[in-house]
Amino acid sequence: MIKRKRGYLTPVVISVVCWLTFIWLRTFTYMANYNEGTGVYRFLLAAIITMIGTFFYWSLFKPEESAGLISFLFGDEFEECLKETTVGTTKKWSILRKSMFFVGCLSFLSLLAFVFEIWTDIMVFTDAAYIEIGVVDINKKYMFDLILLIIFPLWTQTIFRGIREEGYSIKGILSGAVQLLMLSLISYLLFMKLPNIWLIELAAIEIIIVATGIKKYVWKECSEKKGNVFALIGVYVFFWCALLAAFYRPGMTFSQFSYGGDWEAYQDSVKQIIAGAAAFGTSSELVSNRVVVDFLADRNNYLLVGLYYGGWVSGVAIIAALLLFLITTYRLLGVHAVFNRNYLVYKASWWMLAMRIIWGIPYSMGIIAMPITLPFAGKIGLYMDTIAFGLLIWSVFEARHIDKNFYKNRKIFDMFEKTEVKIEDQGIEDFFELYEVVKVCSGDVALLCSAEEDEQHNALVLEPLETDDACVFIVERVADAEMWHDVEDEAIRSAILRNYTKNNRPDCMEVIE
């Protein structure tokens, strides 16, 4: 019999519980340590609205169908627009060429703005933490995560698709590499006035996105030239190191570069909390410590607050919850995550949350001078981390469709314990899909299946409808009889299954062939 799988329910439930726990801790920290008061539902409501908004806007995003920006940039609309202008040529523009046009324009504008701000008094957008458009001031910190989570990965995967479309030619690879460097330069110029830790995070996640893109789109194609790929990744890492080095001053230590403030004072306060925390509950030693009390005031670190108010039991429980969240959110990416069309977006979302944990815990304990807030703890982080988590939850819906496409090639005997079955037409035809619903019977056992004919091999592919396990039966009619049996030839079975899988591929799936 076919076994049923539990799927993604457990990781979704655990990660949602962790998410609510972190928001609870964030609210508690605010209520206990901040001078400014807050309602009990304030952060919870904000997070739920952000989550719903993420689902809504992400569900609207369909690159091929929507009339949005991406469609305009890389779809036919842009080409039609070009034909109407003098720039247009009769030759069709490839994805890579369109992308190069836009990246080139954007990087030219960014560099121009940068040059203006260096040599003139004109403020454009690179030289401040805010972008001023008329009377409206937009904080760049609100744009940071959206660019890092959505725009950069989407554009990167478009570039890699373009390289694939060009058949991995030298010209295509060079164009793609230059575009990636220019995209990174634009993001650097946009956020260069933010504290250095933001740039370090930007560099780390962009390097990860590019490396993930290479692994997905290029790795299989360069079995003999892997050294060249490593060299290209090395150049990209070096490029980021060079950009970061622009903010390094001689004699600067790593903590001065990444933390900015007095790292030793921070470490000293954290050491006092760790040393003075009770095993359970609030320690009287910490309560009487004026340095610690001042240190925790208006600080949104729920791990340290947990140690202060709840003792080591709370601290360990919070670390365990953070690690559990890290593992379960990774599971949300799906078993066949690499086949997702927007794999880079989901991977970037996971890495962003992962960095908050991987760097956030040691920073909270005063071990690494990387001031990154814990997940959902920051003022902006609450919204941005919720967007990242929302995208991961969304990826589960897509992962279920993708997993279904990996059909198991089953034999009739596995299910019915007989070699021949009878197929009855149920007379239900789904107008939206190209299959018919049939009832497969053998003795007392009956199974509802969708049936699709493979005309080339004169066979029928049956997919059970009422089971969670994705499998198919490939059958052919017994000569001069109403019965059906398995196709015996394994090569033909594989070819039929390959065709069936290709025809039934969901929109969210992308196979690199």
Added chain:
Amino acid sequence: MIKKMKNYFEKNVFLTVVLIVIFTIAACLMWKYTLQSATAVVPTINYMKECICMRQIM
């Protein structure tokens, strides 16, 4: 088991709506109660802090 429950709730839509409403209210109350009881100790801690400071000054 999960599939059976899913089918049952799909057939009894009104029951599902009522259960969702009750569950949401209970969850909100629990959220508020746990936060209030956790923060209730904070004024006591603040009072303790003040007493200790006063003693140190005297």
